[in-house]
Amino acid sequence: MSRPTVTESPSILTARWVLPVSAEPIQNGYVAVGNGKIKTVGRLADLPAGHAYPPPEEDTLLTPGLVNCHTHLEQSFAEPIGKLEGEPFTEWLCKVVQTLKASSSAGEKTARCQAGAQELLETGATCVNDIASGKESLLTLDAQGLRGVVSLEVFHPGNEPVRIEHWLAAYRDLQEGYTDHARLRIGLSPHSAYNVSPAAWRAIVEACKPALMHSHLAEFEDETRYLQGKASCIKDLHQRILGQRFYPACHAPSPTAYLHGHQLLNARTVLAHAIHTTAADRECLQAAGVGIAHCPRSNLALHGQTLRACDWQDFDIPMGLGTDGRLSTSDLDLRAEARCAMQQHGWSAAQALKAMTLDGARVMGMAEAIGSLTPGKWADLVLWKAQPFASSPESALLSASTQAQQVLIAGQNRYKRACHAGC
Numbered sequence: 355m356s357r358p359t360v361t362e363s364p365s366i367l368t369a370r371w372v373l374p375v376s377a378e379p380i381q382n383g384y385v386a387v388g389n390g391k392i393k394t395v396g397r398l399a400d401l402p403a404g405h406a407y408p409p410p411e412e413d414t415l416l417t418p419g420l421v422n423c424h425t426h427l428e429q430s431f432a433e434p435i436g437k438l439e440g441e442p443f444t445e446w447l448c449k450v451v452q453t454l455k456a457s458s459s460a461g462e463k464t465a466r467c468q469a470g471a472q473e474l475l476e477t478g479a480t481c482v483n484d485i486a487s488g489k490e491s492l493l494t495l496d497a498q499g500l501r502g503v504v505s506l507e508v509f510h511p512g513n514e515p516v517r518i519e520h521w522l523a524a525y526r527d528l529q530e531g532y533t534d535h536a537r538l539r540i541g542l543s544p545h546s547a548y549n550v551s552p553a554a555w556r557a558i559v560e561a562c563k564p565a566l567m568h569s570h571l572a573e574f575e576d577e578t579r580y581l582q583g584k585a586s587c588i589k590d591l592h593q594r595i596l597g598q599r600f601y602p603a604c605h606a607p608s609p610t611a612y613l614h615g616h617q618l619l620n621a622r623t624v625l626a627h628a629i630h631t632t633a634a635d636r637e638c639l640q641a642a643g644v645g646i647a648h649c650p651r652s653n654l655a656l657h658g659q660t661l662r663a664c665d666w667q668d669f670d671i672p673m674g675l676g677t678d679g680r681l682s683t684s685d686l687d688l689r690a691e692a693r694c695a696m697q698q699h700g701w702s703a704a705q706a707l708k709a710m711t712l713d714g715a716r717v718m719g720m721a722e723a724i725g726s727l728t729p730g731k732w733a734d735l736v737l738w739k740a741q742p743f744a745s746s747p748e749s750a751l752l753s754a755s756t757q758a759q760q761v762l763i764a765g766q767n768r769y770k771r772a773c774h775a776g777c
């Protein structure tokens with residue numbers, strides 16, 4: 355095996371365990387960084403002589419940055435809105451709308467986005483797929499050096515023609531200054547099949563040409579009933595929030611079938627939740643090339659159930675993890691989301707790590723650039739400190755007591771945990 359050549363005197367990070375995700379864990383390993391990218395990855399013993407590097411600290415782990423596939427940073431309030439026993443999901447949605455309306459100034463939204471972005475960094479996330487009503491989260495992510503996509507949220511449940519100039523102006527406002535940004539891209543978020551008519555969905559996407567579409571799919575049973583033309587709480591939801599009742603453009607057996615039937619799904623689409631799908635739905639989703647943002651904690655809190663991972667394992671559909679917003683989930687810690695998925699689905703820690711990194715990058719169409727410690731990808735890295743462990747390094751990573759010590763994005767330090775006495 356030839357020894358790696360490390361050029362340009364890149365900085366070198368070392369750890370007791372390096373977890374590339376795309377390859378087996380490396381004990382006493384290093385990652386060499388140059389020009390914001392990963393140059394080489396390997397064993398310290400194989401580094402050419404003469405290279406200075408920090409000796410690896412005990413119980414440290416080095417991984418790719420985590421990818422949070424579904425957030426609403428504008429919802430980063432101190433506490434979630436709890437859903438009462440037996441309360442319809444639509445009631446909870448009304449409370450969310452009221453809460454957001456009551457605190458909707460740019461300053462208030464910015465403060466919440468800053469709190470959310472800081473929490474992402476502190477918990478090892480370097481890339482986020484966010485949904486926003488304005489520019490606050492984009493500007494915050496830019497200032498904090500995070501990577502990701504911010505999608506403009508769209509509501510238009512009626513079948514009357516959409517005011518395309520209104521949405522295009524809002525989209526262009528979001529996009530201004532970010533058409534060719536190294537870390538941040540702009541997307542569009544038609545909220546869901548029950549909140550955006552197919553004609554409006556298509557017209558706005560065609561006008562805006564977003565990098566990504568980010569929507570909510572099959573989150574609760576009334577969504578299916580509404581689209582099937584049956585009685586549901588959704589007409590009341592529209593009445594209370596928009597002062598009017600609406601009807602679906604046509605009837606379809608499922609939200610997936612409805613969107614697929616209107617040719618609104620493609621390889622640039624990320625769908626959150628996807629709790630209620632049939633095998634035929636999953637065939638459609640696979641054929642369309644969509645990615646799934648799996649949010650088990652939010653799903654369990656709001657609906658008492660989540661998707662069954664075993665239903666999806668035979669499909670080639672990328673599935674990453676998302677925390678959802680802090681009005682539905684108490685924190686934005688993706689490892690807490692992964693622990694929930696491990697408990698729900700029997701995933702191994704290695705599967706959970708892949709879901710948090712490379713699979714998330716696939717969902718966002720970014721697997722060529724991030725998601726694993728692979729030479730040529732962006733140096734989005736997290737150095738973790740675990741308690742002394744005898745388990746696998748992946749299990750140590752997922753332990754609740756393990757903490758992010760240092761976070762780099764494109765090779766730049768973006769977070770360093772304050773050092774306590776004795777360290």
Ligand SMILES: [Zn+2]
Nearest residue numbers: 570626678679
């Ligand atoms: Zn959401």
